[in-house]
Amino acid sequence: MRAQGRTTQRRLGNAGLRVFARRGFHETRVDDIVRAARTSHGTFYLYFANKEDLLRELALKCSAAIERLANDVPAVGPDSEGAAALRGFLDAFFEVYAHYGVVIRAWMEGQVTDGAVDRLGVDAFTHVARALWHSLRTAGAIHDEATVAALMALLERTSYAMSSRDLGFDHAEAIDTLTTVVHRGFFNGAPGP
Amino acid sequence: MRAQGRTTQRRLGNAGLRVFARRGFHETRVDDIVRAARTSHGTFYLYFANKEDLLRELALKCSAAIERLANDVPAVGPDSEGAAALRGFLDAFFEVYAHYGVVIRAWMEGQVTDGAVDRLGVDAFTHVARALWHSLRTAGAIHDEATVAALMALLERTSYAMSSRDLGFDHAEAIDTLTTVVHRGFFNGAPGP
Amino acid sequence: MRAQGRTTQRRLGNAGLRVFARRGFHETRVDDIVRAARTSHGTFYLYFANKEDLLRELALKCSAAIERLANDVPAVGPDSEGAAALRGFLDAFFEVYAHYGVVIRAWMEGQVTDGAVDRLGVDAFTHVARALWHSLRTAGAIHDEATVAALMALLERTSYAMSSRDLGFDHAEAIDTLTTVVHRGFFNGAPGP
Amino acid sequence: MRAQGRTTQRRLGNAGLRVFARRGFHETRVDDIVRAARTSHGTFYLYFANKEDLLRELALKCSAAIERLANDVPAVGPDSEGAAALRGFLDAFFEVYAHYGVVIRAWMEGQVTDGAVDRLGVDAFTHVARALWHSLRTAGAIHDEATVAALMALLERTSYAMSSRDLGFDHAEAIDTLTTVVHRGFFNGAPGP
DNA sequence: GATGAATGAGATTTCATTCAT
DNA sequence: TATGAATGAAATCTCATTCAT
Numbered sequence: 001m002r003a004q005g006r007t008t009q010r011r012l013g014n015a016g017l018r019v020f021a022r023r024g025f026h027e028t029r030v031d032d033i034v035r036a037a038r039t040s041h042g043t044f045y046l047y048f049a050n051k052e053d054l055l056r057e058l059a060l061k062c063s064a065a066i067e068r069l070a071n072d073v074p075a076v077g078p079d080s081e082g083a084a085a086l087r088g089f090l091d092a093f094f095e096v097y098a099h100y101g102v103v104i105r106a107w108m109e110g111q112v113t114d115g116a117v118d119r120l121g122v123d124a125f126t127h128v129a130r131a132l133w134h135s136l137r138t139a140g141a142i143h144d145e146a147t148v149a150a151l152m153a154l155l156e157r158t159s160y161a162m163s164s165r166d167l168g169f170d171h172a173e174a175i176d177t178l179t180t181v182v183h184r185g186f187f188n189g190a191p192g193p
Numbered sequence: 194m195r196a197q198g199r200t201t202q203r204r205l206g207n208a209g210l211r212v213f214a215r216r217g218f219h220e221t222r223v224d225d226i227v228r229a230a231r232t233s234h235g236t237f238y239l240y241f242a243n244k245e246d247l248l249r250e251l252a253l254k255c256s257a258a259i260e261r262l263a264n265d266v267p268a269v270g271p272d273s274e275g276a277a278a279l280r281g282f283l284d285a286f287f288e289v290y291a292h293y294g295v296v297i298r299a300w301m302e303g304q305v306t307d308g309a310v311d312r313l314g315v316d317a318f319t320h321v322a323r324a325l326w327h328s329l330r331t332a333g334a335i336h337d338e339a340t341v342a343a344l345m346a347l348l349e350r351t352s353y354a355m356s357s358r359d360l361g362f363d364h365a366e367a368i369d370t371l372t373t374v375v376h377r378g379f380f381n382g383a384p385g386p
Numbered sequence: 387m388r389a390q391g392r393t394t395q396r397r398l399g400n401a402g403l404r405v406f407a408r409r410g411f412h413e414t415r416v417d418d419i420v421r422a423a424r425t426s427h428g429t430f431y432l433y434f435a436n437k438e439d440l441l442r443e444l445a446l447k448c449s450a451a452i453e454r455l456a457n458d459v460p461a462v463g464p465d466s467e468g469a470a471a472l473r474g475f476l477d478a479f480f481e482v483y484a485h486y487g488v489v490i491r492a493w494m495e496g497q498v499t500d501g502a503v504d505r506l507g508v509d510a511f512t513h514v515a516r517a518l519w520h521s522l523r524t525a526g527a528i529h530d531e532a533t534v535a536a537l538m539a540l541l542e543r544t545s546y547a548m549s550s551r552d553l554g555f556d557h558a559e560a561i562d563t564l565t566t567v568v569h570r571g572f573f574n575g576a577p578g579p
Numbered sequence: 580m581r582a583q584g585r586t587t588q589r590r591l592g593n594a595g596l597r598v599f600a601r602r603g604f605h606e607t608r609v610d611d612i613v614r615a616a617r618t619s620h621g622t623f624y625l626y627f628a629n630k631e632d633l634l635r636e637l638a639l640k641c642s643a644a645i646e647r648l649a650n651d652v653p654a655v656g657p658d659s660e661g662a663a664a665l666r667g668f669l670d671a672f673f674e675v676y677a678h679y680g681v682v683i684r685a686w687m688e689g690q691v692t693d694g695a696v697d698r699l700g701v702d703a704f705t706h707v708a709r710a711l712w713h714s715l716r717t718a719g720a721i722h723d724e725a726t727v728a729a730l731m732a733l734l735e736r737t738s739y740a741m742s743s744r745d746l747g748f749d750h751a752e753a754i755d756t757l758t759t760v761v762h763r764g765f766f767n768g769a770p771g772p
Numbered sequence: 773g774a775t776g777a778a779t780g781a782g783a784t785t786t787c788a789t790t791c792a793t
Numbered sequence: 794t795a796t797g798a799a800t801g802a803a804a805t806c807t808c809a810t811t812c813a814t
Contacts, residue, residue, distance in 0.1 A: 002794090004794070005794070008794080008795085024219075024302060024303075024304075026219035026220070027219070029786090029787065029788085030787075030788060030789085031787075031788095039795080039796085040795065040796045040797060041788090041789080041790095041796080041797075041798095042790090042791085042794095042795065042796050042797070042798095043794080043795055043796070044789095045788090045789065045790080046794075046795075050788070050789075051788075105302075109217060142373075142374070144370065146366065146367050146370035146371065147370060147374055149351070149354065149367075150347060150351060150370070150371055150374050153346075153347055153350035153351045153353075153354060154343060154346055154347045154350065156350055157346030157347065157349055157350035158342070158343055158346045160301075160346075161342065161346060173339065174339045174342070176339075177337060177339035177340055177343070178339065178343055180335075181335070181340055181343050181378065181379070184378065185374065185377065185378020185379065186374070186378065194776085194777095195775090195776070195777085197776085197777065197778095197813095197814090198776075198777065201777075201778085222803090222804070222805090223804080223805070223806090224804080224805095232778080232779090233778065233779050233780065234779085234780075234805090234806080234807095235778065235779050235780065235806095235807085235808080236777075236778055236779075237806095238805090238806065238807075238808095239777075239778075243805080243806080244805090388773090390773070391773070394773080394774085410605075410688060410689075410690075412605035412606070413605070415807090415808065415809085416808075416809060416810085417808075417809095425774075425775085426774065426775045426776060427775080427776070427777095427809090427810080427811095428773095428774065428775050428776070428777095428811090428812085429773075429774055429775070431809090431810070431811080432773070432774075436809070436810075437809075491688075495603065528759075528760070530756065532752065532753050532756035532757065533756060533760055535737070535740065535753075536733060536737060536756070536757055536760050539732075539733055539736030539737045539739075539740060540729060540732055540733045540736065542736055543732030543733065543735055543736035544728070544729055544732045546687075546732075547728065547732060559725065560725050560728070562725075563723060563725035563726055563729070564725065564729055566721075567721070567726055567729050567764065567765070570764065571760065571763065571764020571765065572760070572764065580797085580798095581796090581797070581798085583792095583793090583797085583798065583799095584797075584798065587798075587799085608782090608783070608784090609783080609784065609785090610783080610784095618799080618800090619799065619800050619801065620784085620785080620786095620800085620801070621785095621786085621787080621799065621800050621801065622798075622799055622800075624784090624785065624786075624787095625798075625799075629784080629785080630784090
């Protein structure tokens with residue numbers, strides 16, 4: 001594949017991400033994607049075996065991004081410095097979600113049927129969870145499985161809400177509050193001034 | 194419509210809930226529903242204009258169930274009695290979610306296109322959120338909008354995880370832990386012994 | 387069949403005529419008819435074998451009405467008295483058409499598949515044509531087959547136009563003019579004053 | 580759309596005209612059309628939104644043909660030369676009707692639901708009527724609205740009869756007679772020898 | 773006599789995918 | 794490498810007709 005081909009493939013990938021986000025995976029027609037990418041049906045099938053294959057490719061990129069997140073889980077101390085570190089991580093988390101939200105949801109709803117790729121996603125999230133577990137333990141906080149699951153849930157759900165529906169509150173402020181809540185509720189953060 | 198008709202309609206509604214839950218709304222074929230309800234295509238279209246219309250009807254019932262939840266948000270004190278009250282509410286919340294999870298997800302993904310019904314759902318969740326806000330205030334805890342949103346997110350996301358994927362942990366135990374986390378993290382609950 | 391039954395049957399017949407006229411035979415649903423007759427599907431099939439059967443019944447009544455027309459074709463002299471006689475006939479013709487137009491059209495379009503009934507219609511129109519032929523001959527006018535066909539066509543087509551589309555001209559005036567045209571063009575009527 | 584596509588679309592249009600003529604619009608199944616055009620269901624819906632849309636396209640062509648007729652209405656003198664000119668026009672009129680009869684009937688029965696296209700048809704016929712009005716006036720004959728309407732009716736109805744049912748008389752002879760009748764009855768044509 | 777529920781054959785329509793150019 | 798045309802399997806939906814009550 002040469003430069004032109006790679007460009008076309010990338011254009012299709014981006015178009016897919018855009019249209020999936022707007023319409024949802026199932027409601028998206030191949031026709032929508034090729035129109036958004038300003039190319040043709042024939043071309044789409046030149047680069048992807050089918051609609052799911054495109055999702056799979058996007059899922060691969062997404063899992064890589066999540067793995068990077070896992071490596072960036074910081075140590076979170078009880079003081080304001082810990083809160084800042086936590087906040088940086090939450091920022092990064094939401095960033096990934098804003099970009100790959102659809103893919104993540106498709107994942108969670110079991111629409112990624114390729115077992116290997118599905119596994120990659122589960123693994124990536126597991127790594128984030130494990131990193132959080134370590135961080136919680138380091139902080140001397142409760143760190144059993146359920147707590148970690150609850151923390152993950154909180155992050156995912158909030159990300160989803162922030163990326164999909166405009167809930168009428170300020171983005172930065174929301175992260176601030178969430179940081180506080182997570183810091184105190186999960187990481188034994190000290191009550192603020 | 195007579196008794197027999199009402200029965201059939203109810204049977205179709207229940208079948209829909211079952212099949213939607215198993216297959217997801219988009220993947221469900223009208224054929225699946227009528228087979229599950231042991232009736233015919235024609236009969237389905239006698240009672241519902243189409244698949245979406247069935248979802249709409251289910252959404253109506255669901256919003257009523259959520260409204261009932263909103264009325265049952267208890268006062269949550271810092272002691273173990275408060276924790277027990279909270280736990281009761283969480284139980285009820287998960288119950289509704291286990292029953293109507295698909296509908297709620299369809300709602301959140303914007304598949305309920307009837308504006309009026311969509312509004313009912315938003316309203317119902319808003320009422321729950323407002324009731325939680327009151328309860329947080331009564332408990333003397335942080336109760337700004339973002340905190341409430343985060344709490345709602347935690348409940349929803351955990352409910353989803355518990356109703357859809359078997360995460361390999363015990364149901365009752367999970368609610369226990371969640372109760373503790375929410376009690377301490379959101380309601381100023383006293384640290385356990 | 388007792389009085390109540392006959393009433394119901396008549397109600398269905400009238401409803402059919404009404405709905406056929408509004409929607410056309412093919413576009414009419416049995417459902418439309420029973421709703422218009424304020425009765426039920428089951429009842430409809432109590433009195434008619436199917437939708438076509440209703441059309442057949444209406445066609446029977448219609449052919450009787452047309453036969454009566456055939457018997458009322460007057461002698462048409464060249465003077466104003468002849469014109470008056472002609473006008474009376476045209477009035478009657480339009481009357482029948484206004485009532486049974488749909489049935490006649492269904493006939494002409496071959497939607498009455500019962501051969502015997504179709505024949506009744508053809509016969510009835512043939513009788514009218516033959517009566518007109520006699521009248522033309524009596525008047526000393528051209529009276530070959532094609533002329534009669536053309537005259538019939540003129541009557542039918544005008545009736546159709548008058549019964550279906552509002553062409554923005556006055557009904558009575560239209561019959562006056564048509565009387566003049568037919569009188570002069572077909573019956574050797576004397577030019578007016 | 581490229582050459583191949585245009586060919587296929589035209590093939591479908593012609594097939595539609597053929598099948599509509601044979602079966603009638605309502606009785607025609609999309610299946611009949613694609614079989615006649617030797618193509619597939621999918622292809623049909625590639626070029627037309629549905630059966631009505633095809634009718635609409637045909638109606639567009641038809642209205643153009645009728646507009647051409649309107650421009651070809653000749654002056655009709657009282658002598659045999661006038662009769663010949665009239666005959667030429669009637670020939671053209673029947674030609675159009677033989678080709679587009681179904682469409683015209685569908686029009687008159689209100690099956691063309693697109694208001695704009697319906698309007699085109701009404702306009703086209705109005706133009707023919709207006710041209711006939713001019714011609715009648717030029718000939719010094721009665722030329723009020725109703726007379727023109729009657730003349731139009733005669734032409735349409737005869738065309739319909741000639742194109743749809745074999746009435747057992749000779750085509751050419753029928754036009755001859757009609758020419759005579761119209762010439763004398765409407766255009767003040769001189770009585771023949 | 774009357775009813776509304778149920779049916780299923782058949783029609784319409786969609787859309788992922790293949791193919792010839 | 795790119796394209797638009799073509800396909801047909803599968804889905805949705807309609808509605809005349811039958812039937813149990």
